[in-house]
Amino acid sequence: MSTIVDPTPGIARRLRAERETRGWSLGELAERSGVSKAMISKIEREEASPSAAILGRLSGAFQLTLAMLLARAESDDGRLVRDADQPRWRDPETRYLRRQVFARPASPLELVEIELPAGASVAFPAASYAFIRQLVWVLQGKLVVREGAERHELRTGDCLEFGAPADSSFANESGRPCRYLVALVRQ
Numbered sequence: 310m311s312t313i314v315d316p317t318p319g320i321a322r323r324l325r326a327e328r329e330t331r332g333w334s335l336g337e338l339a340e341r342s343g344v345s346k347a348m349i350s351k352i353e354r355e356e357a358s359p360s361a362a363i364l365g366r367l368s369g370a371f372q373l374t375l376a377m378l379l380a381r382a383e384s385d386d387g388r389l390v391r392d393a394d395q396p397r398w399r400d401p402e403t404r405y406l407r408r409q410v411f412a413r414p415a416s417p418l419e420l421v422e423i424e425l426p427a428g429a430s431v432a433f434p435a436a437s438y439a440f441i442r443q444l445v446w447v448l449q450g451k452l453v454v455r456e457g458a459e460r461h462e463l464r465t466g467d468c469l470e471f472g473a474p475a476d477s478s479f480a481n482e483s484g485r486p487c488r489y490l491v492a493l494v495r496q
Contacts, residue, residue: 319382320364321355327371327378328353342370343434360402361431369436374493376419380412388413403429410490421491423479425452430480438474443493445469445479450487453480463489 328338328349339346344366351357359367361375368378379396396409403426410420425431435457445454446468454461457475471477481487 320359320379321353323378323382324349324367325353327373327381331371338367338370342366358401361400361405361407362402362433365433365437369434369439372440374412374419374441374495375437376409376412376421376493377414377495379407379409380419381414400431403431405429405431417495419491419493419495421493422448423489423491425450425479425481425487425489427481427484427486430478432476432478435474435476438471438477440496441493442496443471443491445471446490446492448488448490450481450485450489451483452487452489453482454478455480 328335333341335346335349338344338349342349344363348357348359348363349367352359352363364378365375368375371378373381379398390411398407398409399405400407405426406424408422408424410422412419412421445452445463447463447465449465451465452463454463454469455478456472457477459472459475461469463469479489
């Protein structure tokens with residue numbers, strides 16, 4: 310059984326490396342991502358554990374998916390990914406659990422399983438979707454997906470392909486956890 314690890318040290322190093330590789334200051338990354346300089350600095354100094362929404366904004370500024378940012382922080386390029394080796398991360402704000410089933414720098418495909426607690430929601434800016442094609446497949450429960458002004462109510466077995474990039478949110482308005490798979494292809 311895999312354990313949930315706090316990826317903050319790996320994330321902190323990866324964020325700094327991505328920023329420095331591009332020659333960006335904290336201010337430039339803050340401007341591009343919409344995340345405050347103070348928060349970015351705290352994350353890089355391992356004084357704060359970022360939420361999924363913040364990581365989504367930062368990864369979008371780097372033109373990376375959240376999965377790829379987390380995969381680079383883990384830095385393993387094997388083709389076989391055993392269940393015990395699939396990184397798991399819990400959002401400190403929403404308590405949602407993210408399992409990185411597959412993400413490799415050499416592959417455009419990424420698979421992520423999410424368990425969204427009852428009553429929880431998470432939002433991502435349009436920039437998170439600017440360079441990917443994505444679909445969501447509900448494995449268990451009910452999920453409400455908002456893409457801009459559109460609202461989609463999904464149940465177990467339903468699959469939704471995302472349209473043009475738009476601010477989006479995932480919400481579990483039910484009284485039970487919801488599990489869904491996100492499959493995406495980097496363009």
